[in-house]
Amino acid sequence: MIPLMLDLTGRRVLIFGGGDVGARKAAYFEHETEVTVISRSFSPDLEGLAVQRQEADLSSLTDEALRGILQGAFLAVAATQDPVINNRIGKLCAEMGVLFNNAAGEPGDVIIPSIVRGSNYLVAISTRGKSPAVSRYLREKLEAEYADLDRMIDLQEEVRSMLKKTEPVQEERSRILWKILSDDEIWEALASDYSRARGLAIKRYLHA
Template sequence: MIPLMLDLTGRRVLIFGGGGVGARKAAYFEHEAEVTVISRSFSPDLDGLAIRRQEADLSALSDESLRDFLAGAFLAVAATPDPELNDRIGRLCAGAGILFNNAAGEPGDVIIPSVVRGSRFLVAISTRGKSPAVSRYLRTRLEAEYAGLDRMIDLQDEMRSMLRETEPEQAERSRILWSILSDDAIWEALASDYGRARELAIERCLHA
């Protein structure tokens, strides 16, 4: 597998299973994709999500009925507690060329990662299903240790623009930007005062 970031705007994503797992999967996709959750019952965790609900007893459906649900889908997630049913949905997805994630059963061709998200960045973490706890651990460490990352990205963008006007050598521009990233005092200032961090970057790095 290789990591990719996909624009799912306007894409149809199906979640089979309306329990707690299905609700977490739906919450992951609902901000961007057109999500439909198909289930016999629905967890309260789905309340308030921008999704469609389709009531159906999945275990009683024929393959043909499942294919009807899958028509036009870009990605499907099997999130029922029945691995055999999940695997059957996966086989139908494979036959139809639909991307598939399996919450319980044979692995699909899509892994849904743990995500660290800021306004300026997105980091995806996966252990390929071997240890969800490690994924959560890395996510919480990144969130705690790089709380100022959005502001650092803004600072880097501003400094890059300055350097394009004043420094002709790409290698030197890269060195200066890296020195800003490596400066603990600048990181500390970013936590409370962007203007002070900007001043430090100019004084300690651009004018060094």
């Protein structure tokens, strides 16, 4: 497997199973695309999510009925507690060319990672299902240790624009930007005062 960032605008994502796991998967996708949760019952955690619900007893549906539900889907997530049902959905997805993630059962062709997200960045973490705890640990460490990463990215963008006007050599521009990124005092300033961090960067590395 290789990591990819996908634009799901205009795509359909189906979540089979409306329990706690299904609700977490729905919350993961709800801001990115159209999500439908198919289940006999629905967790209270789905309340307030921008998702559609489709009531169905998955254990009683025929393959033909499931194919009808899957028609036109880009990605399906099997999040029921029954691996037999999940695997059955996965087999149909493979036949129909629908990407598939399995919460319990035989692995599908998609892994849903743990996410660290800012305004300017997105980091995906996965242990390929071997240790969700490690994925969570890494996510929480990154969130704590790089709480000001968005501001650093803004600063890098601003300084990079300045350098393009004053420094013709690409290697030198890259060296200066890396120096700023490695400057602990600039990181400390970013936590409370962007203008001060900006001033330090310009004084130390653009006017040196």
